[in-house]
Amino acid sequence: MSGPSTSYRVDPLVWGHGPRVFEMFVEPTCPFSVRALGKLDALLRQAGEDRITIKIRFQSQPWHMFSGVIIRAILAASTLEGGRETARRVMGAVAAHREEFEFTNHCAGPNMDATPNDIIRRMERYSGVALAQAFAVPDLQSAVKWHSRYARQNGIHVSPTFMVDGLIDPAISSGDTVEAWMERIFA
Template sequence: MTISTLRHCEQSFTWGQGETILDVFLEPTCPFSVLTFNKLPALLNQAGEDRLQIKIRLQSQPWHLFSGIIVRYILAASTLPDGQQAVKKVMQSVADHREEFEFIDHCRGPNMQTTPEQLLERLVNYSKIDVREIFNQAALQNLIKWQAKYARQNGIHVSPTFMINGLIQAEMSSQDTIEQWLSKLGLDNPSNK
């Protein structure tokens, strides 16, 4: 992976251009991360793309047993020319069909019979984004390691975790309303637009 590829991938996970930066650490099959992910477009719309910048960070977690495969697939999608749209489509397809990418109680259920190849087929079928050739490239692990390193350097261990302008916000939750998020971001005053 080159520096330009890393920059492109970073852009694929960034929405908006505002001065206020919200890093959101998500595990794609976590129900609370899904709840968070589904609210992000409305948050950006209400805040204004010129005031807020959302950076999605992938927080792979070992108790979500397919996590590593799905995170790798999303990162592969981020390398495409239209990486931002590809990332959104893959993450939304996982969010919309979460039960097909997760185990009951993280340890049992029908997905015990699912192979990694079948999982990749599901990702292609639901998202219509086929990055299996990129998925197979060994260099892709550099992107995975970068995500893990960034989270560890910032003391992130669970998803979803929120960070505003480099500071972890323990009081922010997936259960919050968009209005509560805007208030915590300091973007709830329309006159600041």
């Protein structure tokens, strides 16, 4: 059995191709990030792919104990057939089963006995995407580090945080409607 391939491409998590750039800094198990990610399709549909470019960026948070493992697995999924859509399927599976990837009160519960391999297997089971081999590609850490550096360089500290054309907009919240987002994005 051969080891993981080092020939891969991390597909950017970008939808749309318009001039207005909306970046969502998220942590995949954060309930507020999950709520924001759930609005991606509606925002793209209402704004129009030719008017907006939506970019998903990861903001790992240490109180979400498996954050790093989950983010790496999602980026690994983007290297597989289907690229960003495969990654999106994995993100959706995590969101739909969020409690199985979290700790009770961020410090207790059944996940205290879970290993990273357990988490990857759960992600595979719920998404139907075989992630383990892509996850094990050592060079994938470059993509993980890029997301971390990019967030830090832009002063991102929590998720979700939203940027419009390179500027953080603290008035945008995951609890807002898509219409409210559009008012801020296209102001």
